[in-house]
Amino acid sequence: MQIHRRPAQNSDYDWLLRLHHTVYRNLIIKAFGCWDEDEEFELFTEAWQTQKIQILMRNGQRIGMLMIFEETGRLWLDEIQIDPQFQNQGIGTIVIKELIAIARDRQLPVHLRVLRANRGAHRLYCRLGFRRIEEAKHHIVMALK
Ligand SMILES: CC(C)(COP(=O)(O)OP(=O)(O)OC[C@H]1O[C@@H](n2cnc3c(N)ncnc32)[C@H](O)[C@@H]1OP(=O)(O)O)[C@@H](O)C(=O)NCCC(=O)NCCS
Numbered sequence: 001m002q003i004h005r006r007p008a009q010n011s012d013y014d015w016l017l018r019l020h021h022t023v024y025r026n027l028i029i030k031a032f033g034c035w036d037e038d039e040e041f042e043l044f045t046e047a048w049q050t051q052k053i054q055i056l057m058r059n060g061q062r063i064g065m066l067m068i069f070e071e072t073g074r075l076w077l078d079e080i081q082i083d084p085q086f087q088n089q090g091i092g093t094i095v096i097k098e099l100i101a102i103a104r105d106r107q108l109p110v111h112l113r114v115l116r117a118n119r120g121a122h123r124l125y126c127r128l129g130f131r132r133i134e135e136a137k138h139h140i141v142m143a144l145k
């Protein structure tokens with residue numbers, strides 16, 4: 001399966017906002033008991049303003065987004081969202097495995113944060129070899145060394 005990445009453009013803004021709200025609404029309600037539209041919009045805006053969003057494309061179609069950054073000798077998988085209609089088809093696995101291969105080449109560990117309530121993502125990260133290294137009230141930090 002060929003998945004390409006390209007930098008997000010202004011024309012992706014509405015699609016990304018919809019994707020963010022679609023993939024996170026139920027999860028945020030599960031984790032925090034409510035969905036605060038203003039707070040979530042602020043979080044989305046912060047991510048958008050970093051200009052680090054990459055769009056995942058397959059067959060010329062947007063299927064998700066990815067944010068990664070490097071900090072103090074680590075690669076952070078900052079965000080990954082796959083459009084629900086394309087979830088559970090192995091796309092997240094391919095994208096994260098690619099990131100792991102890049103990190104291995106550069107001898108960098110990969111770190112990420114995942115909400116405790118996000119059991120599906122946690123299961124996926126464990127399967128890919130990530131292990132928990134820190135715990136907070138609502139999230140877990142995981143690393144693959
Ligand atoms: C988590 C996510 C990136 C995985 O991508 P994917 O392409 O669906 O994953 P794959 O098909 O490669 O692997 C399937 C696994 O992903 C996880 N998964 C699937 N749908 C998921 C969802 N809606 N939310 C969380 N995890 C999910 C499960 O572990 C699943 O395996 P399972 O058979 O054990 O349940 C994607 O489902 C998603 O965008 N979820 C919503 C946003 C999110 O939770 N992002 C991660 C934040 S840390």
